[in-house]
Amino acid sequence: MRTEQNRTARLEARITHRSLAVVRRAAEIQGRSVSDFVVSAAQEDHRRNRSHPAFAGSAGEIRSATVEPTSSNRGSSEGS
16 A cells, blocks of 8 residues: 655544544554545545546545536525
8 A cells, every 4th residue: 555655635524423432433443543434435446446437547545526506506595
């Protein structure tokens, strides 16, 4: 597994207390930190799904998606 030497990027997620407890317990069972567990799980999911059209490029970078407003959500107020 390739490791990145200079890990400076951050990830935040808002999850329920119950979900956090599940993630913490899963990380503990594997002997990992929560951060390492989450990153490892995401990398494993990527390996399993890299043939999905959302993944592109030789390194499997996730292709950014552009979302166009549909007629049903045009004019809707953000933040409501």
